[in-house]
Amino acid sequence: MKPAPFDFLRAETLPEALDSLAEAGDEGRVIAGGQSFVPMLAMRLARPAVLVDIMGIAELRGLDRGRGALRVGAGVRQAELASWPDLAETLPLVAAALPYVGHVQTRSRGTVCGSLAHADPSAELPLCLIALGGEVHLRSRKGRRSISAQDFFLGMMATAVAPGEMIEAVSFPLKKKGEGYAFREIARRHGDYAVVACAAVATTTGVRLAVGGVADTPQMRPMPLPGSVDLDDALNDFAWALNSREDLHATARYRRELVRQLGRATIEEAVRCRD
Amino acid sequence: MPRLTRDRRHGVRFSLNGHPVSVEAEARLSLSDLLRHVVGATGTHVGCEHGVCGACTVEIDGAPARACLVLAGQVEGMSIRTVEGLEPEPGRLSVLQEAFRAHHGLQCGFCTPGILMTLDSLFRRRPDAGEDEIRDHLSGHLCRCTGYAPIMRAALAARDVLMREERHA
Ligand SMILES: Cc1cc2nc3c(=O)[nH]c(=O)nc-3n(C[C@@H](O)[C@H](O)[C@H](O)COP(=O)(O)OP(=O)(O)OC[C@H]3O[C@@H](n4cnc5c(N)ncnc54)[C@H](O)[C@@H]3O)c2cc1C
Numbered sequence: 172m173k174p175a176p177f178d179f180l181r182a183e184t185l186p187e188a189l190d191s192l193a194e195a196g197d198e199g200r201v202i203a204g205g206q207s208f209v210p211m212l213a214m215r216l217a218r219p220a221v222l223v224d225i226m227g228i229a230e231l232r233g234l235d236r237g238r239g240a241l242r243v244g245a246g247v248r249q250a251e252l253a254s255w256p257d258l259a260e261t262l263p264l265v266a267a268a269l270p271y272v273g274h275v276q277t278r279s280r281g282t283v284c285g286s287l288a289h290a291d292p293s294a295e296l297p298l299c300l301i302a303l304g305g306e307v308h309l310r311s312r313k314g315r316r317s318i319s320a321q322d323f324f325l326g327m328m329a330t331a332v333a334p335g336e337m338i339e340a341v342s343f344p345l346k347k348k349g350e351g352y353a354f355r356e357i358a359r360r361h362g363d364y365a366v367v368a369c370a371a372v373a374t375t376t377g378v379r380l381a382v383g384g385v386a387d388t389p390q391m392r393p394m395p396l397p398g399s400v401d402l403d404d405a406l407n408d409f410a411w412a413l414n415s416r417e418d419l420h421a422t423a424r425y426r427r428e429l430v431r432q433l434g435r436a437t438i439e440e441a442v443r444c445r446d
Numbered sequence: 447m448p449r450l451t452r453d454r455r456h457g458v459r460f461s462l463n464g465h466p467v468s469v470e471a472e473a474r475l476s477l478s479d480l481l482r483h484v485v486g487a488t489g490t491h492v493g494c495e496h497g498v499c500g501a502c503t504v505e506i507d508g509a510p511a512r513a514c515l516v517l518a519g520q521v522e523g524m525s526i527r528t529v530e531g532l533e534p535e536p537g538r539l540s541v542l543q544e545a546f547r548a549h550h551g552l553q554c555g556f557c558t559p560g561i562l563m564t565l566d567s568l569f570r571r572r573p574d575a576g577e578d579e580i581r582d583h584l585s586g587h588l589c590r591c592t593g594y595a596p597i598m599r600a601a602l603a604a605r606d607v608l609m610r611e612e613r614h615a
C-alpha cells in the first residue's frame with residue numbers, strides 16, 4: 172500500500188501546471204484533492220512518473236456566478252461548494268446531491284472537478300452535471316476548449332481529457348424559474364458510492380431523468396409526467412436500456428428495479444418542487 | 447515552482463498541534479506515515495491505508511481529513527492537529543476524551559483517535575451540533591467493536607458539557 176516513486180510538482184501558476192503536463196505527456200497526471208487518486212497510487216493501479224499538484228494555483232480557486240451558470244474552478248473543494256451560501260437557492264440539485272459525495276472527511280479535501288475527472292459511474296457530481304446539461308472547461312498549453320457533459324464522459328473512469336490537458340473549471344446551469352429538481356440514491360451505507368442514483372429535472376414542459384451507477388456513465392432520458400399511464404413503461408425501457416452492471420454490491424436485476432422505483436419517486440419529487 | 451524529485455527526500459514544514467515541524471520525506475510518503483514514522487507521533491492510527499476506515503483522521507486547517515490520503519508533497523504549510531493535541535495539559539483528558547472514557551466509547555481503541563478528531567473539529571465549529579449532524583460526521587468512520595451506540599452517547603455527553611461551558615464562558 173505504498174505509491175511507486177514519482178516527481179511531485181507544486182504548481183504555483185496555471186502556465187506552470189500546463190507546461191509541466193505538456194512536458195510529461197502520457198506520464199503526467201494532475202493531483203487535486205487526492206481522495207480518489209491517492210488510493211489508486213497506493214494500490215499501484217496508477218503509476219505516473221509526474222504528479223502536478225494544482226491546489227496552490229490561486230486562479231483555480233474561484234466560484235463565479237454569471238451568464239446563467241455557476242463556474243467552479245478546479246481548485247474548489249466539495250466542502251467549499253457545499254458551504255457556498257447561495258447553493259440551495261441557485262443549484263438545488265447540486266445542494267441535494269453533495270451530502271452524498273463521500274463523507275465530511277473526504278469532502279474537506281476532494282474537489283468538484285476531481286470528481287468529474289475521476290468519472291466513477293456511481294459518482295453524484297457527474298450525474299448532476301449530465302442532468303443539468305453543464306459544461307466542462309478544458310485547458311492545455313495549446314489552448315482552451317469547452318465540452319458538454321454528454322460528450323465529456325466516455326466510459327467507466329474515462330473522459331475526454333487528453334494527455335497534457337486538464338480541467339480548468341466546470342459550469343453548472345443555474346436554477347430556472349418554473350423548474351423543479353430532485354436527487355435520490357440508494358447505497359449500502361450513507362457516504363458509500365451509490366448502487367443507483369437518480370436526478371430529475373422537471374421543466375415547464377416535461378421532465379428528464381438521469382441515472383447513475385447502472386451503466387458505465389450517467390445516462391439521461393426525457394420521461395412522461397407522473398400522471399401519464401406511459402411512465403411505468405418508459406421507466407422499464409430505460410432500466411433495460413442501461414445494460415446494467417452486475418457487481419458485489421447489487422445484481423443487474425436489483426439495479427433495474429431501483430431505476431423503476433427510485434426513478435419514479437425522483438421524477439414525482441421534481442415535479443412537486445416546480446415553482 | 448517547487449519540484450520534489452523522486453530520487454531523494456525533501457524538506458517539509460508544517461505545524462503540528464501548534465508547534466512548527468520541519469522534517470525530510472519523500473513526496474510519496476503518506477501524511478499518516480510521515481506522522482508515525484518520521485515525526486514519531488503514533489497517536490494517529492492506520493487501518494486500511496486507502497481512505498475507507500477513517501482511523502487515520504486528523505484535522506487539517508481545522509477540517510477533519512484522512513491522513514492516509516494526503517501525500518507528504520502536499521503537507522507544506524498545513525496546520526495539523528492530531529489526538530496528541532487534545533489533552534489540555536499533560537496527563538489530563540479533554541472533555542471529549544473524558545466522555546469517551548465515562549461512556550465506554552471505545553473498546554480496542556483502534557478507531558478512537560480518528561473519531562475524536564472528527565468530533566473535535568465538529569464541536570469547535572458547532573458546539574450545538576444536533577444528533578443527526580453527529581451521526582453524519584461519524585459515518586466517515588468504521589468501528590469494529592462498539593456498535594457505535596456508546597460512541598453516540600459519549601459524543602452527546604461531550605457536546606452537552608461543551609455547550610454548557612460555552613454558555614458560561
Ligand atoms: C471513503 C471515500 C468515499 C467516497 N465516496 C464517494 C461517493 O460516494 N461519491 C463520489 O462521487 N465520490 C466519492 N469518493 C471520491 C471523492 O471523494 C473524490 O473527491 C473525487 O472522486 C475526486 O476528487 P479529488 O479532488 O480528490 O481528485 P483526485 O483524487 O486528486 O484525482 C482523481 C482523478 O482525477 C484527476 N484530476 C483531478 N483533478 C483534475 C483536473 N482539474 N484536471 C484533470 N484531471 C484531474 C486525477 O489525475 C485523478 O485521475 C469517495 C472517496 C473516499 C476516500
Ligand code: FES
Pocket residue numbers: 491492493494495496497498499500501502503512513514515
Ligand atoms: S487508514 Fe486512512 S482511512 Fe483507513
Ligand code: FES
Pocket residue numbers: 551552553554555556557558588589590591592
Ligand atoms: S473500539 Fe475497536 S474499532 Fe472502535
